[in-house]
Amino acid sequence: MKSDDDGRTPSLAVSYADVQAAARLLEGKAHRTPVLTSRTVDGRTGARVFFKCENLQRGGAFKFRGAYNAMANLGADEKLRGVVAYSSGNHAQAVALAGSMLGISATIVMPSDAPQVKVDATRGYGAEVVPYDRARDDRAAIAAKLAHERGVTLIPPFDHQHIVAGQGTAAYELFEETGPLDVLLVPCGGGGLLTGCAIAAAVLSPGIRTIGVEPAAGDDVRRSFHSGVIQSVHNPDTIADGARTSAPGAITFPLIMHYVADVLTVDDSELLRTMWYLWERLKIIVEPTGALGAAALLENKLDVRGGRVGVILSGGNADLKHLARLL
Amino acid sequence: MKSDDDGRTPSLAVSYADVQAAARLLEGKAHRTPVLTSRTVDGRTGARVFFKCENLQRGGAFKFRGAYNAMANLGADEKLRGVVAYSSGNHAQAVALAGSMLGISATIVMPSDAPQVKVDATRGYGAEVVPYDRARDDRAAIAAKLAHERGVTLIPPFDHQHIVAGQGTAAYELFEETGPLDVLLVPCGGGGLLTGCAIAAAVLSPGIRTIGVEPAAGDDVRRSFHSGVIQSVHNPDTIADGARTSAPGAITFPLIMHYVADVLTVDDSELLRTMWYLWERLKIIVEPTGALGAAALLENKLDVRGGRVGVILSGGNADLKHLARLL
Numbered sequence: 001m002k003s004d005d006d007g008r009t010p011s012l013a014v015s016y017a018d019v020q021a022a023a024r025l026l027e028g029k030a031h032r033t034p035v036l037t038s039r040t041v042d043g044r045t046g047a048r049v050f051f052k053c054e055n056l057q058r059g060g061a062f063k064f065r066g067a068y069n070a071m072a073n074l075g076a077d078e079k080l081r082g083v084v085a086y087s088s089g090n091h092a093q094a095v096a097l098a099g100s101m102l103g104i105s106a107t108i109v110m111p112s113d114a115p116q117v118k119v120d121a122t123r124g125y126g127a128e129v130v131p132y133d134r135a136r137d138d139r140a141a142i143a144a145k146l147a148h149e150r151g152v153t154l155i156p157p158f159d160h161q162h163i164v165a166g167q168g169t170a171a172y173e174l175f176e177e178t179g180p181l182d183v184l185l186v187p188c189g190g191g192g193l194l195t196g197c198a199i200a201a202a203v204l205s206p207g208i209r210t211i212g213v214e215p216a217a218g219d220d221v222r223r224s225f226h227s228g229v230i231q232s233v234h235n236p237d238t239i240a241d242g243a244r245t246s247a248p249g250a251i252t253f254p255l256i257m258h259y260v261a262d263v264l265t266v267d268d269s270e271l272l273r274t275m276w277y278l279w280e281r282l283k284i285i286v287e288p289t290g291a292l293g294a295a296a297l298l299e300n301k302l303d304v305r306g307g308r309v310g311v312i313l314s315g316g317n318a319d320l321k322h323l324a325r326l327l
Numbered sequence: 328m329k330s331d332d333d334g335r336t337p338s339l340a341v342s343y344a345d346v347q348a349a350a351r352l353l354e355g356k357a358h359r360t361p362v363l364t365s366r367t368v369d370g371r372t373g374a375r376v377f378f379k380c381e382n383l384q385r386g387g388a389f390k391f392r393g394a395y396n397a398m399a400n401l402g403a404d405e406k407l408r409g410v411v412a413y414s415s416g417n418h419a420q421a422v423a424l425a426g427s428m429l430g431i432s433a434t435i436v437m438p439s440d441a442p443q444v445k446v447d448a449t450r451g452y453g454a455e456v457v458p459y460d461r462a463r464d465d466r467a468a469i470a471a472k473l474a475h476e477r478g479v480t481l482i483p484p485f486d487h488q489h490i491v492a493g494q495g496t497a498a499y500e501l502f503e504e505t506g507p508l509d510v511l512l513v514p515c516g517g518g519g520l521l522t523g524c525a526i527a528a529a530v531l532s533p534g535i536r537t538i539g540v541e542p543a544a545g546d547d548v549r550r551s552f553h554s555g556v557i558q559s560v561h562n563p564d565t566i567a568d569g570a571r572t573s574a575p576g577a578i579t580f581p582l583i584m585h586y587v588a589d590v591l592t593v594d595d596s597e598l599l600r601t602m603w604y605l606w607e608r609l610k611i612i613v614e615p616t617g618a619l620g621a622a623a624l625l626e627n628k629l630d631v632r633g634g635r636v637g638v639i640l641s642g643g644n645a646d647l648k649h650l651a652r653l654l
Contacts, residue, residue, distance in 0.1 A: 034361035036383060040451075055610045056363060117607065124367075276647075280444065283382045283643030285610040316610030320603075324651040 012258060013251045016203045018165035019196060022069040023172050029101065030065050030169070033057050035177045040281050045297060046305035050181070052174040055286050055316025059121070061242075062170050062193055062314045063087075063094035063157075069166030070155050071098045079104050082152045086110075086132075086139040089118035090242055090289075090315050091157040096127035107152065109143045115241070115319040134235065158192030159249025168196025174310050175204035182307035185293035187314045188212035188221050188263065189243035191252035197312060198259035209261035211302065213292040215240040215268070220247045222263040225256060239268045239326070242289030242315060264302065266295040272326060274298050278313070290315035339585060340578045343530045345492035346523060349396040350499050356428065357392050357496070360384050362504045367608050372624060373632035377508070379501040382613050382643025386448070388569075389497050389520055389641045390414075390421035390484075396493030397482050398425045406431050409479045413437075413459075413466040416445035417569055417616075417642050418484040423454035434479065436470045442568070442646040461562065485519030486576025495523025501637050502531035509634035512620035514641045515539035515548050515590065516570035518579035524639060525586035536588035538629065540619040542567040542595070547574045549590040552583060566595045566653070569616030569642060591629065593622040599653060601625050605640070615650075617642035 036051045054062035071083060082105035085095040092108040099106035106127040110119060111134040122129055130146065132139050147154045156163065170193065171184065184201050186194045191212065198210040214221050218236030224247065232247035248256055256263075266274075271288045274295035278286045286294070293311045296302060363378045381389035398410060409432035412422040419435040426433035435449055439458040449456055457473065459466050474481045483490065497520065498511065511528050513521045518539065525537040541548050545563030551574065559574035575583055583590075593601075598615045601622035605613045613621070620638045623629060 031364075034383075037358075039385075056361075058366070060610060279612055280647060283387060283612040285606055285612065320607055 012255055013161050014164045014195070014199060014255060016199055018161060019168035019172055019200050022065070022162070022165040023169045025069055025072055026065055026166065026169055029068055031057050032173060035174060036282055036284070038282055045309070047307045047309045049297065049309045049311060050174065050178045051282065051294070052170055052310060052312050053284060054170055054312060054314045055284060055290050059090065059093040059097045060315055060317040061090035061094065061290070062167055062312070063090040064097060065169050066163035066166035066192060066196070067091065067094035067155060068098040068101070070160055070162035071095070071102055071104055073162050074104070074153060078153045082106065082150070083155045084109065084143050084146045084150070084152050085155045085157070086143040087157055089114050090317055092122045092127070093118060093125065093317070095155050096122045096125035099127060100125045107146060107150070109139050109146065111139070115317065115322070117319055118317055121317070158190035158245070159251045161251065163192050164196045164251065164255065166196065167193040168200045170312055171197035171200040171310070172204065175200065178308070178310065180205040181208055181310045183302070183304055184208055184210045184310040184312070185296050186210065186212055186312045187243065187289055187292035188214045189289065190245040191221055191248045191256050193312065193314060195252050195255035195259060199255065202259055210259060211296070212256070212260055212263040213296040214263060214265050215243050215271070215292065216265040218244055219265050220245070221256065222265055224248050224253060225260065225263045228257065239271060239288040240292060242287070243292065264296045266292060266299055266301065270295045270299045275323070284313070285316045285318055285320070286313050287315045287318040339582055340488050341491045341522065341526060341582060343526055345488060346495035346499055346527050349392070349489070349492040350496045352396055352399055353392055353493065353496055356395055358384050359500055362501060363609055363611070365609055372636070375635045376624065377501065377505045377637050378609065378621070379497055379637060379639050380611060381497050381639060381641050382611060382617050386417065386420040386424045387642055387644040388417035388421065388617070389494055389639070390417040391424060392496050393490035393493035393519060393523070394418065394421035394482060395425040395428070397487055397489035398422070398429055398431055400489050401431070401480060405480045409433065409477070410482045411436065411470050411473045411477070411479050412482045412484070413470040414484055416441050417644055419449045419454070420445060420452065420644070422482050423449045423452035426454060427452045434473060434477070436466050436473065438466070442644065442649070444646055445644055448644070485517035485572070486578045488578065491519050491523045491578065491582065493523065494520040495527045497639055498524035498527040498637070499531065502527065505635070505637065507532040508535055508637045510629070510631055511535055511537045511637040511639070512623050513537065513539055513639045514570065514616055514619035515541045516616065517572040518548055518575045518583050520639065520641060522579050522582035522586060526582065529586055537586060538623070539583070539587055539590040540623040541590060541592050542570050542598070542619065543592040544595070545571055546592050547572070548583065549592055551575050551580060552587065552590045555584065566598060566615040567619060569614070570619065591623045593619060593626055593628065597622045597626045602650070611640070612643045612645055612647070613640050614642045614645040
């Protein structure tokens with residue numbers, strides 16, 4: 001199902017050829033994560049469902065794909081000076097881990113209330129962590145200041161050609177295993193994973209509907225998608241901490257408008273039910289943000305009966321003690 | 328690394344050829360479960376570790392392999408009359424699931440205090456459940472009586488040629504992916520999984536040490552192994568409910584003596600720590616019995632530094648609400 005056509009649309013910053021290049025670069029570096037199926041899920045949904053388990057990716061989330069791709073593409077001089085990133089968690093770990101593999105020093109600007117398991121993992125990979133106050137500080141400004149002062153390169157969490165292309169390799173691998181699908185459900189924060197996957201899907205599974213799924217409290221992408229103008233939210237209150245992003249980006253928004261069929265939302269109680277279901281039935285830990293796509297499916301937000309459905313489970317870095325209390 | 332030699336030793340009931348036959352029969356029926364690796368685990372143990380994830384198998388445990396293999400090998404008349412099985416849980420689900428796939432009616436004798444998730448799953452696959460009192464009743468006798476009265480075939484939980492051969496396909500697949508290893512750690516109840524895997528290992532990874540791991544409170548196989556005579560325990564008090572088996576069997580014991588290098592034990596607190604670690608770091612749910620092999624590794628029960636180590640994670644049917652309270 002692969003096409004030689006590179007699928008580049010002139011006004012868009014990322015093409016299918018970029019995803020292909022990222023797939024080559026990530027081979028043997030990222031885990032080729034398993035695709036799980038479940039008769040129980042198929043019975044419940046009336047569809048044939050394929051879960052791409054990026055919760056089992058290095059660093060516990062898809063974010064490693066984009067971070068490694070972006071950092072491996074830096075010039076020799078940039079690699080030597082190091083990088084800085086801001087992140088609510090998984091991008092932080094991803095940049096730290098990619099840095100440790102590529103020999104690039106990393107500084108991470110993280111919210112002071114980020115899950116401890118994510119802070120520990122980031123430090124564990126050898127990165128320096130600079131905390132900020134989520135309610136008061138502008139993390140992008142802090143990171144930009146650090147980048148300027150230290151002469152290091154900023155690795156943004158999603159709005160970047162190589163980040164988007166790297167994330168798209170998750171769907172690229174999924175289609176290699178499943179062939180064409182009818183629907184692809186993708187968690188959506190700033191739209192890096194969503195657009196990368198949508199670009200791969202458009203070539204590898206023509207006619208597919210790639211659908212982004214956001215937390216209801218942080219529906220900036222849904223509103224942007226339906227209005228055609230970038231809309232934002234401020235510090236949304238949701239357990240999906242990886243999708244608290246305020247708005248889609250200058251690179252991801254045009255890609256969303258071009259490639260994405262729809263954007264759906266689920267609320268926190270739907271996310272919790274879905275996580276519990278995935279834990280009990282699929283025997284895998286999925287974090288709240290990682291369960292967004294699965295929640296849209298299992299909470300019947302769209303009609304998939306008779307179809308073949310891909311679901312990206314994007315991460316597994318849950319604070320289990322906290323979630324055990326909620327559940 | 329495969330050998331044409333069938334590896335059969337005259338006095339033993341199961342050969343490598345039986346495992347090969349089971350592998351052919353299970354192709355496309357059992358999930359080919361993923362093999363996960365973790366830099367964190369490698370760093371902690373000083374070894375290269377490969378986790379074979381039978382917790383992600385159909386029915387949530389390796390038991391499906393043996394049950395399907397045994398039931399598919401029944402004669403046409405036996406298939407028509409149906410089967411009965413006794414089980415603390417995962418074998419029950421496996422026989423029920425294999426029955427639903429093969430069109431064989433199944434009756435399961437289950438302890439009245441089995442985890443509710445396992446009882447529900449067994450009924451969900453269409454089997455009839457007959458409860459018994461673990462402290463008072465003899466489940467084997469109840470099942471034998473049912474088999475006699477109804478004219479159905481008893482599918483024992485481990486002490487059976489086709490059960491052992493089926494379970495061995497877990498290791499068979501692991502070696503196909505990893506090549507030879509130095510050590511293989513396998514959870515041990517009655518020894519069906521352990522011996523099946525040890526038979527595969529002896530041919531596919533010559534010189535490997537295949538090691539069984541039991542709960543300390545139910546160390547019948549360890550004592551049998553070291554004394555050379557079958558020893559038993561009565562209703563041991565351990566959270567590893569799949570390894571409360573009273574003694575190795577007439578078929579498995581000689582295989583253990585022939586193929587197994589050692590038998591180790593871990594206690595319940597070591598199992599709990601290990602389960603939690605696997606949940607947090609590998610993002611997978613492993614039940615107490617399923618974590619026996621991993622616990623021996625992570626709690627330093629043997630020296631594996633510099634080696635290549637396989638670990639069978641045998642099941643994931645944990646009662647999460649109960650375990651969340653323990654953790």
